[in-house]
Amino acid sequence: MEKSREYVIVAEDLWMTLEGKQVLKGVDLRVESGEALVILGRSGAGKSVLLQCIIGLMTPDSGRIIVDGMEVTAFTTEKEWKKLWMKVGFLFQGGALFDSMTLSENIAFPILKHTGITEKRALDCTEELLSLVGLEGEGKKLPSELSGGMQKRASLARTLALGPSIVLYDEPTSGLDPVTSDSISRLIKDLNRQGGNTSIIVTHDIRLAFQIADHIAMLEDGKVIMAGTPEEFRRSEMEHVSRFIYGSEQPVAGREG
Numbered sequence: 001m002e003k004s005r006e007y008v009i010v011a012e013d014l015w016m017t018l019e020g021k022q023v024l025k026g027v028d029l030r031v032e033s034g035e036a037l038v039i040l041g042r043s044g045a046g047k048s049v050l051l052q053c054i055i056g057l058m059t060p061d062s063g064r065i066i067v068d069g070m071e072v073t074a075f076t077t078e079k080e081w082k083k084l085w086m087k088v089g090f091l092f093q094g095g096a097l098f099d100s101m102t103l104s105e106n107i108a109f110p111i112l113k114h115t116g117i118t119e120k121r122a123l124d125c126t127e128e129l130l131s132l133v134g135l136e137g138e139g140k141k142l143p144s145e146l147s148g149g150m151q152k153r154a155s156l157a158r159t160l161a162l163g164p165s166i167v168l169y170d171e172p173t174s175g176l177d178p179v180t181s182d183s184i185s186r187l188i189k190d191l192n193r194q195g196g197n198t199s200i201i202v203t204h205d206i207r208l209a210f211q212i213a214d215h216i217a218m219l220e221d222g223k224v225i226m227a228g229t230p231e232e233f234r235r236s237e238m239e240h241v242s243r244f245i246y247g248s249e250q251p252v253a254g255r256e257g
């Protein structure tokens with residue numbers, strides 16, 4: 001058995017400036033194969049920017065990112081990105097569905113875009129994906145006919161459509177009530193455990209973090225100030241960490257970023 005840890009995502013010394021502001025200031029991150037890593041931090045800490053650098057929607061000023069053995073910061077062609085995007089599912093903050101398409105059409109969209117199969121076959125695949133997220137039989141509905149939690153589930157099904165081995169979630173529970181939020185959190189954990197994918201979950205939600213994390217990395221002011229297990233976080237005496245976990249530093253509702 002291979003003893004050394006296998007890292008699926010590695011970020012080394014990432015620096016990023018946006019509109020003259022230093023947003024990432026030397027971020028280091030390691031994500032083990034098959035784990036759920038939560039990136040915790042308050043609004044404006046740089047969490048979404050970090051995820052977007054990993055997926056290639058933003059390019060850091062310096063530093064290295066390696067995903068599944070590919071050095072994405074050295075990519076030079078669209079073809080390389082396309083190869084990566086086939087492996088990585090991304091649930092955007094907000095997770096917007098196309099309003100004018102039914103759930104099935106929304107979920108079939110990436111399948112039709114990236115594979116050669118017929119529309120009929122793609123729509124057949126969507127049934128399985130809908131049941132995976134607990135929305136069996138709802139495929140003909142429009143997003144506007146669904147609750148916030150159901151829309152999140154449908155976005156998740158679309159994210160999973162191409163069978164990604166890596167899934168990145170940006171604030172998957174923001175805007176949801178605690179009960180719905182817990183059910184999404186269980187779903188993410190089940191998909192990670194049973195689906196065997198490697199997941200990064202970005203959130204400012206401490207409850208979510210402790211529900212699903214194998215490891216947590218805390219981002220503060222553009223740096224990872226602590227990385228460890230949930231237990232290590234609970235016991236941490238670092239001021240920023242314990243204040244975030246136990247104190248009054250929770251982001252104000254409605255201001256989540």
Ligand SMILES: Nc1ncnc2c1ncn2[C@@H]1O[C@H](COP(=O)(O)OP(=O)(O)O)[C@@H](O)[C@H]1O
Pocket residue numbers: 018019021023041042043044045046047048049050256257
């Ligand atoms: N596209 C952008 N252009 C300019 N500044 C941005 C952009 N995206 C994010 N920022 C800034 O970068 C900082 C970190 O943002 P972000 O990563 O979205 O934080 P969060 O941790 O809340 O997800 C914030 O100060 C934000 O205003």
Ligand SMILES: [Mg+2]
Pocket residue numbers: 047048049093170171257
């Ligand atoms: Mg964000």
